[in-house]
Amino acid sequence: MPEPEVTVVASDVATARRLLGVVQPGTPTRAVLLGDAGDAAGLPAGRVVLAPGLAGQDPAAVGPGVAALVAGAGAVLLDSTQPGRDLAGWLSATADLPLVWQVDALRRTPDGGIEVERAVMGGSHRLTQRVPPGQPVIVLARPLPVEVEPGRPVVERSALSSGPSALEIVPLDPAAGGASRLAGARVVVSVGRGIGGRDQLGRYQRLADVTGAALGASRAAVDSGWLPFSHQVGQTGATVAPDLYLAFGISGAVQHLAGMRASKRVVAVNTDPDAPISRLADLVIVADAGAVADELLRRLEEGR
Amino acid sequence: MLTILVPVKDVSIHLRVKEGRLTRQGVPRRLDSLHETPLEWARRARESGLAARVVAMTLGPAGAADALRRTLALGADEAILVSDHAFEGADVRTTARVIAAVAGRVGAGLVACGYESADGSSGAVPGAVAGSLGWPLLSRAGLATVDGTSLTVTRDLGSGPERAAAPLPAVVSFVEGAIEPRVPTLREIMAVRSAGIVTLSSADVGVRPAAANAVDTGVTAAPASRRTPTVLGFDDGVDSLVALLSGAGSDA
Numbered sequence: 001m002p003e004p005e006v007t008v009v010a011s012d013v014a015t016a017r018r019l020l021g022v023v024q025p026g027t028p029t030r031a032v033l034l035g036d037a038g039d040a041a042g043l044p045a046g047r048v049v050l051a052p053g054l055a056g057q058d059p060a061a062v063g064p065g066v067a068a069l070v071a072g073a074g075a076v077l078l079d080s081t082q083p084g085r086d087l088a089g090w091l092s093a094t095a096d097l098p099l100v101w102q103v104d105a106l107r108r109t110p111d112g113g114i115e116v117e118r119a120v121m122g123g124s125h126r127l128t129q130r131v132p133p134g135q136p137v138i139v140l141a142r143p144l145p146v147e148v149e150p151g152r153p154v155v156e157r158s159a160l161s162s163g164p165s166a167l168e169i170v171p172l173d174p175a176a177g178g179a180s181r182l183a184g185a186r187v188v189v190s191v192g193r194g195i196g197g198r199d200q201l202g203r204y205q206r207l208a209d210v211t212g213a214a215l216g217a218s219r220a221a222v223d224s225g226w227l228p229f230s231h232q233v234g235q236t237g238a239t240v241a242p243d244l245y246l247a248f249g250i251s252g253a254v255q256h257l258a259g260m261r262a263s264k265r266v267v268a269v270n271t272d273p274d275a276p277i278s279r280l281a282d283l284v285i286v287a288d289a290g291a292v293a294d295e296l297l298r299r300l301e302e303g304r
Numbered sequence: 305m306l307t308i309l310v311p312v313k314d315v316s317i318h319l320r321v322k323e324g325r326l327t328r329q330g331v332p333r334r335l336d337s338l339h340e341t342p343l344e345w346a347r348r349a350r351e352s353g354l355a356a357r358v359v360a361m362t363l364g365p366a367g368a369a370d371a372l373r374r375t376l377a378l379g380a381d382e383a384i385l386v387s388d389h390a391f392e393g394a395d396v397r398t399t400a401r402v403i404a405a406v407a408g409r410v411g412a413g414l415v416a417c418g419y420e421s422a423d424g425s426s427g428a429v430p431g432a433v434a435g436s437l438g439w440p441l442l443s444r445a446g447l448a449t450v451d452g453t454s455l456t457v458t459r460d461l462g463s464g465p466e467r468a469a470a471p472l473p474a475v476v477s478f479v480e481g482a483i484e485p486r487v488p489t490l491r492e493i494m495a496v497r498s499a500g501i502v503t504l505s506s507a508d509v510g511v512r513p514a515a516a517n518a519v520d521t522g523v524t525a526a527p528a529s530r531r532t533p534t535v536l537g538f539d540d541g542v543d544s545l546v547a548l549l550s551g552a553g554s555d556a
């Protein structure tokens with residue numbers, strides 16, 4: 001009997017690709033794509049199952065269909081967004097499966113078990129966990145950036161659809177939303193409490209536009225209502241790994257660092273030279289965030 | 305009338321490594337401040353007559369009783385400690401089943417959780433509780449209102465703010481920010497110092513720990529990630545950054 005595939009479950013192709021990057025190359029894989037997920041050609045998986053009828057963020061509505069599709073998988077990977085966590089918890093309880101989290105590497109052991117790794121203690125250590133052979137496991141993943149060779153998956157279609165949802169949902173700001181561009185960004189301009197207020201945001205938004213960057217934020221900035229949650233970087237928000245991460249007025253709490261540690265280059269603009277983010281930074285500019293942003297804008301816009 | 309169950313966690317401030325294993329042993333513990341948000345929301349619901357009773361609970365060692373006493377000072381009417389050697393290292397499923405069993409036992413119509421816990425947990429327990437009970441889940445609530453038959457929250461799951469409603473019974477998870485927890489007065493703290501805590505065992509709640517679990521097999525120091533930053537003032541800093549952004553410094 002062939003060994004059970006490692007199955008990733010995602011609502012868009014980009015997330016599926018990142019999740020597949022967590023799995024050791026050479027492991028048989030399958031991607032289950034929920035809803036209108038985009039073009040699956042080239043996904044680095046052996047098989048792809050398109051399930052356009054399984055959409056939505058209510059685990060009770062999508063869960064049964066997903067459970068049917070992943071039955072028999074050796075491991076089921078989901079991303080660590082809130083809908084991912086909700087579905088993972090729901091599946092763990094209803095299918096009676098163990099759950100591991102914050103996983104950035106997964107491999108099969110020679111005996112057919114599964115071994116996963118994650119960062120612990122603010123990134124100073126790595127924890128390895130093992131699941132015995134034959135025991136499927138739910139994995140909440142936190143992918144690191146890796147280059148994965150495109151694949152040529154066999155694509156199937158599933159006719160399953162979501163069950164009825166008991167939830168009634170009304171968007172409050174139809175203009176907001178849309179997935180943020182954080183995940184794949186090469187440059188991220190990120191703002192924290194130190195920028196001083198929502199009325200200060202304009203210059204950072206402009207700086208992001210001028211440099212082709214995505215706009216990120218600390219939880220303090222999101223909790224203050226300056227930016228929607230989709231901009232949050234960190235343990236609870238997005239994980240980013242740009243070539244350049246520019247942090248304006250962000251202190252660098254471990255929960256923030258958890259989401260941007262893999263950035264190639266980090267520049268911090270902070271009035272406090274000893275802010276914890278300096279431990280991860282290549283360059284610290286000890287100055288007022290707004291003044292630096294304005295001067296950058298002036299120089300960059302002048303240079304055009 | 306509505307009973308609200310608030311599952312809380314007694315968390316250690318951090319983890320440490322001992323003989324190649326992660327442990328919480330010997331690390332100071334406290335009630336997770338994240339879980340004070342659902343507790344405060346539930347207290348306000350009771351104060352305004354929308355709920356009759358607020359029950360706090362935790363699954364943990366005998367020492368977790370201190371964290372539960374704090375929930376009483378913060379406004380819970382009752383506190384339940386589920387404690388059993390069998391539950392040591394309980395996973396997400398087992399934790400959720402215990403919470404679901406206690407919800408049944410106290411006749412809860414709403415389980416109000418924190419969206420995760422401060423000790424780097426999975427954030428998957430609220431979903432697992434909803435799955436165990438077969439109740440709808442409203443996650444990441446900032447604010448919430450409850451009436452006799454339904455719960456309505458405002459939240460943002462990453463695709464913009466929305467209002468979401470579910471019929472009761474239901475499970476809700478709260479984020480911090482919109483509801484400011486109270487600070488108990490000294491008098492309230494003193495008043496609960498010797499308060500009785502109901503303690504239940506695995507047999508009492510009728511839940512056995514899941515057999516097949518993931519096990520920790522090792523902890524290793526990660527390669528040092530500390531960098532030595534260049535520290536500059538305004539003028540030099542802006543010069544360097546302009547160079548970086550223009551690509552000139554890309555191999556500096």
Ligand SMILES: Cc1cc2nc3c(=O)[nH]c(=O)nc-3n(C[C@H](O)[C@H](O)[C@H](O)COP(=O)(O)OP(=O)(O)OC[C@H]3O[C@@H](n4cnc5c(N)ncnc54)[C@H](O)[C@@H]3O)c2cc1C
Nearest residue numbers: 192193194218219220234235236237249251253256271289
């Ligand atoms: C369970 C849990 C999960 C969490 N998840 C996340 C998460 O996903 N993401 C996240 O970001 N946080 C998260 N946090 C919160 C985190 O612990 C910090 O509270 C948060 O990151 C702080 O945001 P901040 O750096 O913007 O604010 P602060 O810590 O207040 O830092 C503000 C910084 O601005 C600087 N400053 C002040 N004035 C100026 C000025 N004029 N110019 C330049 N700099 C200035 C200050 O020196 C300071 O360093 C989480 C916390 C918990 C408990």
